[in-house]
Amino acid sequence: MTASGEAAEHRIDRDALRALAVRLLEAHGTTRANAHVVVDHLLEADSMGLRSHGVIRIPQYIDEIRKGEIDPVAQPVIEARRPGWLVADGHRAFGQVAGTGMVDALVPRARDLGVAIAVGRRMGHTGRVGAYPERLARSGLLAIVGCSGAPSGHWVAPFGGRDGRIATNPLAIAWPVSGGDPVVADFSTAATAEGVVRSLRNRGLAVPEGMLRDAEGRPTTNPGTLYADPRGAIQPFGGALGYRGTALGLLVEVLSTLLAGDAVDDVQRVGSNLTLIAIDPDAGFADLAAGLGEHVRSSRPIDPTHEVLMPGDRERAMARAASAIAVDGPTWTALVEAAHEIGVEPPSVDG
Numbered sequence: 001m002t003a004s005g006e007a008a009e010h011r012i013d014r015d016a017l018r019a020l021a022v023r024l025l026e027a028h029g030t031t032r033a034n035a036h037v038v039v040d041h042l043l044e045a046d047s048m049g050l051r052s053h054g055v056i057r058i059p060q061y062i063d064e065i066r067k068g069e070i071d072p073v074a075q076p077v078i079e080a081r082r083p084g085w086l087v088a089d090g091h092r093a094f095g096q097v098a099g100t101g102m103v104d105a106l107v108p109r110a111r112d113l114g115v116a117i118a119v120g121r122r123m124g125h126t127g128r129v130g131a132y133p134e135r136l137a138r139s140g141l142l143a144i145v146g147c148s149g150a151p152s153g154h155w156v157a158p159f160g161g162r163d164g165r166i167a168t169n170p171l172a173i174a175w176p177v178s179g180g181d182p183v184v185a186d187f188s189t190a191a192t193a194e195g196v197v198r199s200l201r202n203r204g205l206a207v208p209e210g211m212l213r214d215a216e217g218r219p220t221t222n223p224g225t226l227y228a229d230p231r232g233a234i235q236p237f238g239g240a241l242g243y244r245g246t247a248l249g250l251l252v253e254v255l256s257t258l259l260a261g262d263a264v265d266d267v268q269r270v271g272s273n274l275t276l277i278a279i280d281p282d283a284g285f286a287d288l289a290a291g292l293g294e295h296v297r298s299s300r301p302i303d304p305t306h307e308v309l310m311p312g313d314r315e316r317a318m319a320r321a322a323s324a325i326a327v328d329g330p331t332w333t334a335l336v337e338a339a340h341e342i343g344v345e346p347p348s349v350d351g
Contacts (some may be wrong), residue, residue: 016347052195090123130186133174137182185311
């Protein structure tokens with residue numbers, strides 16, 4: 001597949017895009033505080049090169065507000081079920097708003113008890129899941145986070161199956177490092193994230209082989225297959241060893257869906273579930289973590305022009321260098337149309 005029709009992508013000044021996105025959300029009833037949390041989260045993902053979790057989601061969120069699936073003014077209600085167990089009802093809040101609230105409530109619990117968990121449900125799309133353990137790690141905690149989705153987002157077939165039965169169920173971990181940024185690993189337990197397939201479709205590009213099958217179980221590189229009727233399915237992480245990816249996906253399902261008291265096949269569910277686990281390590285952990293990083297990076301690189309990296313290094317370097325955001329043609333068209341609906345002139349584009 002090749003790009004055709006609309007331009008493959010445009011580059012938009014980050015500050016101008018931020019202002020537009022905030023105005024769009026506010027025009028659809030979002031409080032300014034909530035809009036800033038959501039937009040800053042999305043733009044950070046875009047700046048890291050993670051376009052699947054960036055402003056491509058703004059048109060989706062506007063549509064979900066209109067359908068009543070997101071309440072743009074909602075805040076999560078967080079209660080302590082046990083001393084080290086918090087339960088959050090998102091009340092259809094933006095996932096980023098609910099997730100950030102869960103992090104802030106979890107930090108003092110973990111510091112007081114040594115280990116604490118927060119389980120949340122009924123929230124919108126959570127965005128880049130790695131943002132939540134990173135926030136916990138910046139508070140000195142070791143964090144493990146899993147996110148699951150409702151049946152409408154069950155894009156992933158189990159190993160050996162044709163039909164989607166779980167979401168892409170990302171798993172993210174982060175830990176503090178003395179004298180540096182936290183290490184952050186954030187990955188789908190499927191072969192790819194749904195947003196990656198969406199972004200490739202919008203840019204007229206093929207999906208890499210081994211990631212997608214059509215409704216009949218045949219391998220395909222056509223991203224449109226995922227959204228056909230009947231729709232295709234994303235494959236579990238691992239290819240021929242996809243049973244391992246399926247097991248990881250099921251781990252996230254257990255942590256995020258079942259612990260929240262939800263049935264995995266409840267078609268009345270919408271949005272996402274999110275589970276955060278935080279551990280307060282002993283003094284000296286961050287120094288040991290710095291040593292771990294030094295040890296890993298000391299490995300001789302296979303390609304002398306590419307140094308050995310720790311998880312999160314590449315994305316953080318990209319974010320530091322980003323002043324403009326790449327937006328695919330269909331997403332930009334949707335943003336421009338949304339801007340004109342509220343009488344706002346969108347910013348100029350480069351390309």
